[in-house]
Amino acid sequence: MNVSPILGDLLTLTLSVVYESVPFVVLGVLVSVGIQNWVPDSLIHRILPKRPVQRRAVLSLVGMLFPVCECGNVPLARGLMLKGLTVPESATFLLAAPILNPIVIVTTYQAFGWDGGILIGRIVGGFLIANLIGWVLSKHANPETLLVPSFAARCEVGTPPLIGRNRWRRAISQFTAECGIMLPAVIIGATIAGAIQAFVPQQALAAVGGHPVLSVLVMLVLAFCIAVCSNVDAFFALSFGSTFLPGGLAVFLVFGAMIDIKMLALLKTTFTAKALLLMTGLAALGAACVGLVINSVA
Amino acid sequence: MPKRSRASRPVWKPREWGLVLLLLVVCGSIVTLAGTGQLQLYIHPRYTVFASAMAGIGVVVGMLAVILRFGRNAASTGEDGHEHDHDHEHQTDSGARTWLAAAGRTIGILTCVVVAAGMLVVPPATLSTRTTVDGLAGGGSATGKSSMAVEPGAVASLNTHELGSLIRHTTDVRSLVGEPVVVTGFVTADANDNNILFVTRFVIACCAVDAQPVGVPVRAPGWQAGAQWEPLADGDWVTVQGTLVANPGGSSLTALVVSPTAIEMIEEPQEPYEYE
Numbered sequence: 001m002n003v004s005p006i007l008g009d010l011l012t013l014t015l016s017v018v019y020e021s022v023p024f025v026v027l028g029v030l031v032s033v034g035i036q037n038w039v040p041d042s043l044i045h046r047i048l049p050k051r052p053v054q055r056r057a058v059l060s061l062v063g064m065l066f067p068v069c070e071c072g073n074v075p076l077a078r079g080l081m082l083k084g085l086t087v088p089e090s091a092t093f094l095l096a097a098p099i100l101n102p103i104v105i106v107t108t109y110q111a112f113g114w115d116g117g118i119l120i121g122r123i124v125g126g127f128l129i130a131n132l133i134g135w136v137l138s139k140h141a142n143p144e145t146l147l148v149p150s151f152a153a154r155c156e157v158g159t160p161p162l163i164g165r166n167r168w169r170r171a172i173s174q175f176t177a178e179c180g181i182m183l184p185a186v187i188i189g190a191t192i193a194g195a196i197q198a199f200v201p202q203q204a205l206a207a208v209g210g211h212p213v214l215s216v217l218v219m220l221v222l223a224f225c226i227a228v229c230s231n232v233d234a235f236f237a238l239s240f241g242s243t244f245l246p247g248g249l250a251v252f253l254v255f256g257a258m259i260d261i262k263m264l265a266l267l268k269t270t271f272t273a274k275a276l277l278l279m280t281g282l283a284a285l286g287a288a289c290v291g292l293v294i295n296s297v298a
Numbered sequence: 299m300p301k302r303s304r305a306s307r308p309v310w311k312p313r314e315w316g317l318v319l320l321l322l323v324v325c326g327s328i329v330t331l332a333g334t335g336q337l338q339l340y341i342h343p344r345y346t347v348f349a350s351a352m353a354g355i356g357v358v359v360g361m362l363a364v365i366l367r368f369g370r371n372a373a374s375t376g377e378d379g380h381e382h383d384h385d386h387e388h389q390t391d392s393g394a395r396t397w398l399a400a401a402g403r404t405i406g407i408l409t410c411v412v413v414a415a416g417m418l419v420v421p422p423a424t425l426s427t428r429t430t431v432d433g434l435a436g437g438g439s440a441t442g443k444s445s446m447a448v449e450p451g452a453v454a455s456l457n458t459h460e461l462g463s464l465i466r467h468t469t470d471v472r473s474l475v476g477e478p479v480v481v482t483g484f485v486t487a488d489a490n491d492n493n494i495l496f497v498t499r500f501v502i503a504c505c506a507v508d509a510q511p512v513g514v515p516v517r518a519p520g521w522q523a524g525a526q527w528e529p530l531a532d533g534d535w536v537t538v539q540g541t542l543v544a545n546p547g548g549s550s551l552t553a554l555v556v557s558p559t560a561i562e563m564i565e566e567p568q569e570p571y572e573y574e
Binding site for chain 1: 314321325331337339341359360363417424425426428506574
C-alpha cells in the first residue's frame with residue numbers, strides 16, 4: 001500500500017513511539033500486578049518512613065530499584081496507589097523515578113560526562129522538583145479529588161487478598177485490564193507526538209539555541225512535544241549539544257522525563273486535568289529554574 | 299447439577315474485546331517485526347530482545363485472558379469484571395462537556411483503530427527524505443559530538459554519521475585532506491550550493507521519532523543531470539568512493555567535501571538507519 005510521504009512519516013513516527021513504549025508499559029504493568037497480588041500491604045508501609053517528607057524522598061529514590069522509564073512507571077504508580085500510597089506520594093515517585101533510575105543516570109553520564117553540570121542538574125533538579133510537587137499536592141485539602149473518579153473508586157476498594165489459582169486468574173485479568181487502559185493512551189500520545197514531528201520542523205527551534213533564556217524555553221517546548229524515552233533521551237539531547245547551551249539541554253532532560261505529550265495521555269488515565277495542569281506547570285517552572293541556574297553558572 | 303445461569307457468566311463488553319484485540323495486535327506486531335528483522339526500522343536494535351520478550355508476554359497473557367473469559371470457572375474466581383477499566387468519567391456532567399467527552403472518546407477510538415490498522419495493513423517503512431530538507435540546510439550534519447579524534451588513515455572506517463560529524467566539527471581541516479572515504483546513504487541536495495549533494499543517513503538514539511539526518515558533503519558538479527555519473531535525485535541511495543578535499547568554493551558552508559572517484563546507485567539497504 002502506497003501512502004503519501006507525510007502520512008507515511010506520520011505512521012512511521014507514531015508506530016516508533018508505540019513500539020518503543022509498549023514493552024516498558026508491559027513491564028510496568030507486570031511489576032504493578034505483581035505488587036498488587038504478591039506484596040503484602042503491610043510490607044510497603046513497614047519499609048517506608050512514617051514522616052511524609054522523608055517518605056516521599058525515599059519513594060523518589062525507588063526508581064533506583066526499577067530501571068523503567070516514564071511509560072512503565074505509570075502503571076507501577078497506579079499499582080502502588082492501589083496498595084495504599086497517597087496521591088502526593090505516588091506523584092513524587094512518578095516524576096522522580098524516570099530520572100533517578102540507573103539506566104538514565106548511566107546514559108546521561110555516557111552522553112555528557114560531567115560537562116556543564118548537566119548530569120548533576122538532572123539528578124538534583126529531578127529529585128527536588130518531584131519532591132516539591134509532592135509537597136504541594138500534599139497541601140491539597142483532599143488529594144483524592146485529584147484522581148479521576150473511576151480510579152479513585154478502585155483505590156478505595158483496593159485489592160482484596162486471594163490465594164492460589166484464583167490469584168493468578170485475577171492477575172491475568174488485571175494485566176489485560178491495565179494494558180487496556182494504557183495502550184489507547186500510548187497510541188493517542190504517540191500519534192500527537194508523531195504529528196508534531198511530521199509537521200513542525202525542529203530546526204526552526206534550534207535557531208535560538210545559543211540564547212541563555214530562549215534556549216531554556218525552546219527546550220521546554222521541545223521536550224514536551226518530542227516524547228523520547230527517558231532511558232536514552234540524553235543521546236537525543238546530545239545532537240543539540242553544539243547548538244544549545246547546557247542549561248537548555250538540562251531542561252530538556254529534566255522536564256521531558258517528567259512530562260511530555262505521551263506522558264500526559266498516560267497520566268490522564270489516573271489524574272484529573274486540573275492535577276495534570278498543576279503538575280505540568282510546576283515541573284516546567286522547576287526545570288526552567290534548573291536550566292537558568294546552569295546557564296548563569298556555565 | 300444445576301446449569302450455570304447465563305447471568306452469572308462474566309461477559310466482556312465490545313470495548314473490552316476491542317482492548318484485548320488491541321493488545322494482541324500491538325504486541326503481535328512487535329513480535330512479528332522482531333522476527334522478520336524489521337523492528338529496527340522503528341526502534342534502536344538494542345531494544346529488540348527486550349521489546350520482543352515483553353510483547354511476547356503481552357500476547358501470551360492476552361490470549362490466556364481470552365481463554366479464561368470462556369472458561370467455566372471464571373465467574374467464581376472473584377475476577378467478576380470489577381477489576382476492569384472503569385475509566386470512563388461518571389456521567390454527571392451534561393450539555394457541552396458530555397458532548398466534548400463523547401467527541402474525545404470517538405477521536406481516541408478512531409485513532410487507535412487507524413493506528414492498529416496501519417500496523418496490520420501498511421508495510422513497515424523508513425522515514426521519507428522530506429524531513430532532511432531542514433535538517434541539512436546550512437551544510438553538514440545535525441548531530442554528533444562536538445569533538446572527535448580520529449587517527450590518520452582511520453577515516454575510511456568511519457560510518458556515514460561519524461564521518462559527517464567529523465567533517466562538521468573538525469577544526470583541523472588540513473589533517474583530513476587526502477583521506478580516502480567510502481560512504482553509503484541517500485542523496486540530499488545542498489540548500490546553498492547545487493554542485494554539492496549530501497550522502498545522508500538518519501541516526502537514531504532511541505526510536506524513529508528522534509531520527510536526525512546526518513550528511514557527508516560530496517562535490518559532484520552536475521549530479522542532477524548526470525554529467526559524469528548516472529543522474530541522481532533526492533532520495534536515491536548511493537555508495538560514494540573518493541577522497542576528502544578542501545571545499546574549493548561555492549556557497550556551501552562546509553569546509554571539507556568528498557571528491558568522488560565513483561558514485562554507484564544502490565537499493566535501499568536492509569538497515570537504512572545508523573544508530574548512536
